[in-house]
C-alpha cells in the first residue's frame with residue numbers, strides 16, 4: 216500500500232517536473248528572438264524588420280535600427296513594423312510612429328526605477344527613447360497624449376538617419 220502510494224507520488228512528481236520543464240522551455244522559446252544589433256529579446260509589441268546597407272535584421276524597436284544607421288552612416292529602410300497596441304504586423308509606410316515617449320519596451324534590463332517610481336536613464340542607450348508603431352494616427356496620438364513623445368510619419372521618423380541619402 217505504502218509502496219503503491221510512493222509510486223503514485225513519484226509519478227505525480229514526474230508529471231509536475233515535466234510540466235515545469237515544458238513551461239520553462241515554451242517561455243524560453245517565445246522570447247527566443249533577439250535583436251540583431253543589441254541582442255536584447257525582441258518585445259512582441261515593438262519588433263521591426265529593418266534593412267540597413269542592404270541587409271535585413273530583426274530589431275527590438277525602430278529606434279535601435281535608427282541608432283545603427285546613424286552609427287554606421289547607412290540609410291535605414293523598414294520592412295515590417297509591429298502595431299504597439301495589437302502586436303500585429305504593419306506596413307511601415309502606412310504606420311504612424313511615436314518617438315521620444317516615456318515608454319521603454321526593450322530596455323527593461325537597463326533602466327532603473329528611483330524612489331519616485333520614475334525611470335532613470337543613467338547611460339546612453341541605443342534603444343532609448345523607444346520608437347513605437349501604430350496602425351492609425353489616432354492610436355499614435357492617444358499613446359503620445361498618455362506617454363509623451365511626438366507622432367511622426369515614416370518619412371519624418373527616418374529623416375535624421377536618411378538625410379544624407381536624400382541629398383544625393
Ligand SMILES: [Zn+2]
Nearest residue numbers: 250253275279
Ligand atoms: Zn535592439
